[in-house]
Amino acid sequence: MTTDLVIVGAGPAGLSAATEAAAQGLSVVLLDENDGPGGRIWQALESRGAMNAEDAAALTVIRQFRACGAAAHWGATVWAIEPDGTVFWSRQCAAHATRSRYVLLATGATERPLPVAGWTLPGVMTVGAAQIALKTGGLVPDANTWIAGQGPLLLLYTVQALRAGGRIGGILDLSDPAARWRAGRHLPAAALRFGGDLWKGLRWRQEIRRAGIQWLRASDLRADGDGRLQRIRFRTAGGMREEAADLLLLHDGVIPSMQIPRAAGCPQEWNHAQHCWQPVTDPGGAAEDGGRVPEVVVSVGTSTPAATATTATPPAAHTRRARRRRRRAAVPTSAGSSHRAVTRAPANFSSSLIEHLHVLGESGREMRPPP
16 A cells, blocks of 8 residues: 555644645645544544533534545554665454655653552553543543542543543642742743633633532542552641542543654654653754655643644755745744744644645645556
């Protein structure tokens, strides 16, 4: 099987990239290990239906993808990308190889592990796993469920579980107490750029408070039990405390999913603020030299609303022109990447990726023989 573009990942970035690439005249193959489009953030949204305006906008992106003509393979696991652009993947116990001129890795974000004493006991899992169970199976927690860690997913999942009829025993905030003071100096700029998200978080906190759920600043968390989780122990300002627990959900934020980009030889660097690896990009979003597979575009989850985009596109003339356009119109973000405002940009899709897809489309039309 041969194609112009292989996209790995069917979250917001992958879906939007496929739609845009198809609109530019490229043949597209999209691979995702889930049973349908949406990634983790929009998982099973087509079957669940829209609950608010954000869900409705997401469904619009999914419907546009469904109609764009890209070939999608669900339940597909990518396990190798060769330097010549061949992508090896498996589905239903059968191996496949797709030769592509370009590869786009839209692998999104992954949950950061939060190891605590006893975290291997049955009954201890991640908040993200519980959210998947809620979205795909309608499973909700009971009163002896505790949530521990840090990050906005604690708030989001708790609110989602409450609205679905679930019950939460309490939330343990394990973040560094000094972090709030360090973050305070960034608040004015964040309020200007992400004010809507900040207010949304405050509303979630109010909803949790009205539900009577304990919110405790804690440390030294431990999961205990005889063969399974039965109780948790943790330290608060008042000393050590013990609570009965049947389920403990852990979360320590999300980080870019770098396994496939790393395997493809994409350059990476350590993000000291987020304590994770991320793609190495120039101010315009183009990948620095050094990737093992030269024709790869990477879009991975970051701490910013838009995805970080990197690329090393082979047609030199188009690449130079694209970089000149990016330098003239780039707007820096806190992740060190840049994104342009493009009127055709689908929701949650990096505009620098769109620009590169325009470039790929131009080069593809030039290189493709006339009908």
